[in-house]
Amino acid sequence: MSLVAGVDSSTQSTKVLLVETETGEIVDSGRASHPEGTECPPEAWWEALQEAGKGLLERADAVAVAGQQHGMVALDAEGDVVRPALLWNDTRSAPQAERLTAESGAEAWAADTGLVLAASFTATKLAWLAEHEPENAARTAAVMLPHDWLTMKLRGVPHTEATTDRSDASGTGYWSPRTGAYVTDRLVQAFGRELALPRVAAPNEVVGRSTWGAAVAPGTGDNAGAALGLGLGPGDVAVSLGTSGTVFGVSEVPANDPSGLVAGFADATGRFLPLVCTLNAARVLDTFRNLLGVDHAEFDALALAAASGAGGLALLPYLDGERTPARPNATGVLSGITTGATRADLARAAVEGMLSAQADGLAAMAAQGLEASRVLLIGGAAASEAVRRIAPTVFGVDVEVPPSAEYVALGAAKQAAWALTGAAEPPQWKTGGTERYTGTAGPVADQYATLRDETSSWAKHR
Ligand SMILES: Nc1ncnc2c1ncn2[C@@H]1O[C@H](COP(=O)(O)OP(=O)(O)O)[C@@H](O)[C@H]1O
């Protein structure tokens, strides 16, 4: 029996799936946590990959790594890591994002790179490095993304032979989904000079061999991995609730949204992946769950015990600053508290607020012509019964929840199988039927819109 391994090196953890090549059936899995924080030594991901992949990786005939997007892995001329990687959710480069956008205009950035710069993207992190750590910047000879670095480590090759893929390259701010090439001028604008960059491999290329002899596929950004794992088709929009909240769909044409709400990424199949990303999703629920001192099941029971609208409580869930909309310095805001407020209302407000930010993402996608005919809910917080049942009342449309699985890692495994077999198209693995959740829209949208719009002028939210 031929087996392939798919890796998801995401913000909070590494997950590995060992999958049957022909059918996509999951044979085994592993998981290991990452350190907390918005910067991380890449070695910690490598250790987590080895722990999560123990007893699994060496059984695979092919392997691919999907990873959290945008993280800046800076290397010196010898290939040594210069400083801990700055992650996608690190907002310190917000002033650089603002400056670079002002220099050329949002339209020009969107036209050149598919993106309007926000602190998440690699280009702004490089600009921050050049400005704040000149010694580290001077040492830096190459830059790559988390999945590129891990793929290089799996192959045991020098950084000069590193590869990336279209999807992750499209999250840098110096690669064009339209032309399929690096935009060196944009890299130089951000960092001040050129850097060595990984070669962008074809979606189903075998880029090399692992140290145990397996074929290594190019890997992908985590959201493109999920899209491949789910097999998203026209009209499908996925809402992924991990550390980030992402709303995305596969498109035949690149997105170009000068408002910056929709990022014009590439996908893992040669197509495109318009995507809206919020900084705050599953951790909003974690925060309120911890404040209430309950576990996941008790939190769900509380949230479902309250009525839609949470007794007038509304939460603006921008706890760690926000990227979409661009409010990097924002914090969360809870409004409508009365002496009648209950623990149940508080849990419900957390779920409704977090989902309302994703509803804004669905609206932004629709404004770009990507109206969802089917909304698929995935990611860690999609395991929550409260999230599943409240989502239709916030989104105003039914949601479908596919069978519980790590779809990013599954997508990586699918890419590995695709590269291994050399087929023209990715395999069509069956993922099982979805569970449908339905409900009527409550008062949440209006409550939330009022809070979001009223706070937009707050100085500390800019
Ligand atoms: N039953 C649940 N209800 C709500 N949240 C959950 C549940 N199970 C896991 N989570 C949350 O999901 C998150 C991890 O999801 P994951 O998609 O793996 O994140 P990431 O990709 O950012 O590492 C954690 O914040 C965790 O608390």
Ligand SMILES: O=C(CO)[C@@H](O)[C@H](O)COP(=O)(O)O
């Ligand atoms: O920044 C983005 C997408 O643009 C995030 O989606 C990251 O890719 C991290 O994803 P999770 O680890 O939260 O799944």
